[in-house]
Amino acid sequence: MKAKLTNLRITIRFKWTCFLSLAIFLVFGIFTTLIYTSVGQALLHTEENNVKDTIAAVDSRFNIYPRNLTQAQVQRRLAPPVTRRSLNNEQSKKIISENPEVLYRDSLSKQLARGDLAIVIYDAQRQPLFKIGAIQAKFERPTQAHEIVLKKSTHRSSYLEATAPLYSSHTKKLIGFVKVNNGLRVYHHAFRQLNKKMLLVVIFAILLSIILGYVLTQPLVHRINQINQTMDEINEDPDSQARIPLQKSNDEISDLVGRFNKMLDRLQEYTNQQKEFVEDVSHELRTPVAVLEGHLKMLQRWGKDDPQVLDESITASVSEVDRMKKLIQEMLDLTRAEQIETNYTHETTEANETIHQAYNDFVMLHPDFKINLDDTMPPHTMVQIYRNHLMQVLVILMDNAVKYSSDRKEMNLSVSTEENMLTIAVQDFGVGIAQSDIKRIFDRFYRVDKARSRESGGNGLGLPIAKKIVEMYKGSITAESALGSGTIFRVNLPLVATKKHLLK
Template identity: 30%
Template sequence: MRIKLGTKIGLTYLLIIFTVMLVFGYLIMHDIDQSFISERKNVLLGYANIIAERAAPYLPRQDAAYLNYLAEDFGESIGHRVLIFATDGTVLGDSSGLNQGQVLTVPVVASALQGESVSQTNYYPDFGRLLYLAVPVAAGKQIVGAIFISADINDIDRRLAQTRNRLFLAATGSAVVAFLLSLLLARIITVPVARLTRAATKMSAGDYGYQVKGSSRDELGQLAASFNEMSKKIQQEDKVRRQFIADASHELRSPVAALKVLVESLLLKPPESKEETLEFLTDINGQLDRLSKLVNDLLLLSKIEKNESSLKKEPVSIKQLLIEVKENLKPLAAAKQIEITITAGDNILWPVDRDMLYRAVYNLVDNAIKYSSAKSEVLLSSTANEENLTISVKDQGIGIAQEHLAKLFTRFYRVDKARERATGGIGLGLSIVQEIVNLHGGRVSVNSAPGCGTEFVISLPYN
């Protein structure tokens, strides 16, 4: 059987209260008992000392008649049994007359005959609790006997029982009130928890973006706010994921469809000449290159996002890296008679992942060449201070309208889709640049205007 959280909290409070009341009751009852006994003992001790003072002249000569009279008189007066002992243990006075003239061995009396005032409590099934008290009787410096008082203290037990009953009633009443209050307080706690549980269930069922209602400022309110924020982010990530899948599917479909058309054409009508065969193979190879580039870029993005491509930082000569990018893209630039100019200090060494940074700069320069006019220039520069490295790629191309700048780094986003496909672009190059720069803890920005060219700037911190 499942017990609700509120009931668990209520039962916990109930257990705590009963435990506290039990310990408190035991301690307070023990203290009350000792207080009552101590009070009774002090009263009896006063009586015993008075009796001892009166009996002192008569004990040396063992005047049994007077001592028995003294015991009976005080026994009747204080309502307790009084015995007067000689030093040899003989009872010379007994208010009850039961042990008159007998020799008794009583431990507290033996201690009193040694000069101590002693008391102790004893329990007997037939009589209940009795308090024994004995004081020595001295004549000068000599102990001549002892006074013994046996007091019935069952009235103390009855008073304690009454007090115990009152405490039990108080504890029971307090426990009931506390249990009801704890259920009320538990509801205040469990209602937000139930809302969070319901929200988590809805999210697990695919209802991303579900919001938890609640405005409290306590820890549960903060938890609800954090949950709502997480829910929004998951919803946004889900939208991005869905869009990514749709875009990737669309991009993969294009080369696959083109390949299917080319292959079907070959199956339906074999080439009649070597030139026609070469044309078909060239087209197929181009589509395969595009498909391979798309798959590789997608894999790289996936690895970067999962941090599978952990950075391998080492001091890298930035100028040498820029030169390598230029050399590898020289054929592409030469085809459009574009000059790549490098401006960078010879002594700039920066801790980066060389392969990653090379890929980022390569993508930017590749884009700059593709979107630059023939016989223009691409400027590749780098500067550094103690804290930051800056790499700039600036072209003299067609430029980008302001409304497109904020979306440039979005996956598969293309300003001019027809032109992108003509140049072999798939809309992932700038996304890869941004992910690589982010992995280095840096940032990438863009400045552009139609007809004024475009400049991309990478900024990387030293650490």
């Protein structure tokens, strides 16, 4: 049984519907309870005022007597003329009990004629002199300061009771007591009607809270279903371009959808890069492997007995192995460049020192080459890029300039800053690139005829690596060229704000 309960699946729609329904019902219940309590207190306060008014009316009627009240005085002040003239005490009491409305003609009459008020009048010795209505004549201690007490009868219904002393207005002596009971007939009738209506309201509130809870959770569940559907499509087809539809709402779900789609785009990009990597490596390694295989088979058949063939085969094989090593290193560099966004995007470098170091290194390595440096950078110019990556981009561009400038051995290197960007330009005066090829020189393994031949030692990965590095740092790289006139590569990288750098 416990295992079944553990495996029981409760949907988020059910959970949120229950939660919202409960929340709405609680709010409604609190509001209704406040109204219910307020109405009850108001009705009870009205009934208490009726009791106070009755006591005040009795007091005003009998406080004219200077001494202890007598039954005759009470009869004279309360009983109607018909009962005083022609009926005995028992008959008058019966008439008063059966027809209380014939007894009262003033404010006290109006109070007692309501039918749910009952009174007992006592003398100063606490002996009952007069009684009207359903009330016990036994005297109980008077309540303090006309205190009104809420009591329960034998029938479990509540009523109000108050006992107060009566004083003479002339002598200020105690002349008697009065006890008043209020059966709360109007109060109970009003609450019975209110309870019936409240029951209907509660049922309506429960139904309304469930409906509202379901309706309010519908958009959330719909968005979750869209996410699940998109994930199912991607699981069925890893190459799927399915994405979660974006909504106009600006909330946490929209943020989640945006991040999820961005994650899918990145995963798709990584998958495509992996496929391209495998395809490119297999394509590029096919030739050197075939060359090595051909030489080894030739040596195995008969070439090992010919010293000249043996020497040529070994030299060619070593050359192909070197080229394979360089190709693998470049592929690794390209893969690392694609991971810059994760590890290096917050790195900064002082451009002055790095660029001058690259310039000095090439001047030393290529003494037969004329390298011109035009530097207009301010001192301590900070650029948003990791130092080794900036050096790698410079080496790639300057190495290409040296490699493809066979006739005029000259290169111009210029650096400047403009509009929060560092601009680097590398110009050579080599064979140049045709306009039909200029857009493809940043593609992997693409080689321009003549200028990008295998004999120059290139694998067609240098410029793709440089482009990937620059773009990962939110920069740009472009090329301008003309056949026979050379090529200019321009690199733009974002600068680091001075204040930001100082804070670091």
